[in-house]
Amino acid sequence: MAASEGGSSAADIAVIPAQRLESASGVMNADAQEEASELESSETAPRPIAPTSKKPGNNNGGVETAEEATEPAEPDINELCRDMFEKMAIFLQGELTATCEDYKLLENMNKLTSLKYMEMKDISINISRNLQDLNQKYASLQPYLDQINQIEEQVTALEQAAYKLDTYSKKLEAKFKKLEKR
Amino acid sequence: MAVPEAQARFGQSVKGLLSEKVGSCSGDVIALTRQVLKGSRSQELLGQAARNMVLQEDAILHSEDSLRKMSIITTHLQYQQEAIQKNVEHSRNLQDQLRHSLK
Numbered sequence: 001m002a003a004s005e006g007g008s009s010a011a012d013i014a015v016i017p018a019q020r021l022e023s024a025s026g027v028m029n030a031d032a033q034e035e036a037s038e039l040e041s042s043e044t045a046p047r048p049i050a051p052t053s054k055k056p057g058n059n060n061g062g063v064e065t066a067e068e069a070t071e072p073a074e075p076d077i078n079e080l081c082r083d084m085f086e087k088m089a090i091f092l093q094g095e096l097t098a099t100c101e102d103y104k105l106l107e108n109m110n111k112l113t114s115l116k117y118m119e120m121k122d123i124s125i126n127i128s129r130n131l132q133d134l135n136q137k138y139a140s141l142q143p144y145l146d147q148i149n150q151i152e153e154q155v156t157a158l159e160q161a162a163y164k165l166d167t168y169s170k171k172l173e174a175k176f177k178k179l180e181k182r
Numbered sequence: 183m184a185v186p187e188a189q190a191r192f193g194q195s196v197k198g199l200l201s202e203k204v205g206s207c208s209g210d211v212i213a214l215t216r217q218v219l220k221g222s223r224s225q226e227l228l229g230q231a232a233r234n235m236v237l238q239e240d241a242i243l244h245s246e247d248s249l250r251k252m253s254i255i256t257t258h259l260q261y262q263q264e265a266i267q268k269n270v271e272h273s274r275n276l277q278d279q280l281r282h283s284l285k
Contacts, residue, residue: 092211096219099224102232103228110235117242123250131256137263138263144270
């Protein structure tokens with residue numbers, strides 16, 4: 001219903017009864033010949049913009065058929081179509097660009113992290129080299145450190161001996177005084 | 183299937199049908215693109231990867247800080263070792279002097 005109301009002059013296949021066909025057949029043939037000649041002459045020239053309603057032409061088995069009347073294309077339809085496809089391409093490109101941007105973000109993050117790890121690697125290489133040198137120098141100092149340990153042990157033993165001697169001398173002094181009193 | 187489609191097309195102009203078809207095709211293309219992207223789960227996986235990396239960054243910074251402190255400590259140890267070496271050199275001279283004095 002709505003389509004027929006708004007459709008106007010388009011898409012209507014008319015079936016004309018056979019009675020009208022006979023009267024119109026003569027006119028149809030003359031018109032068809034005129035149309036053919038017009039078509040030949042106007043192939044290169046631009047056609048005027050007007051609703052083209054093809055006249056009924058076929059006459060098969062007493063039933064006359066007519067072709068549908070079509071509306072002329074809008075003058076800017078090509079531009080509109082191009083615009084539509086361009087915008088659709090931009091939209092699809094945008095959908096895919098989102099994923100690409102995520103990948104780029106991850107790539108940048110990975111690059112920065114790898115740079116950090118390279119710096120840390122350099123630092124750790126320096127530390128290991130320095131510690132190796134320190135270990136070697138500590139190994140060269142080891143005899144002196146052993147001597148220091150020996151000296152400390154000997155001093156400790158000497159201190160113990162001195163305490164014992166001090167204690168013994170005090171006992172001896174006490175005994176001497178006791179004997180002297182007698 | 184063909185009958186309802188024919189009934190739907192009845193009464194509509196060619197232009198209308200064409201525009202409907204173009205619209206449905208473009209909608210299908212868009213839906214297909216979205217489905218392909220959704221099916222690949224790229225958004226989820228990449229988002230999860232980014233979140234994990236952000237969580238790891240704290241540990242990375244802490245490790246870097248520790249390494250820098252370790253390098254400073256190593257430098258201080260080197261200074262101490264050089265000072266000890268100098269003192270050991272002095273102690274050799276002292277030993278010689280002591281030996282001479284004890285004689």
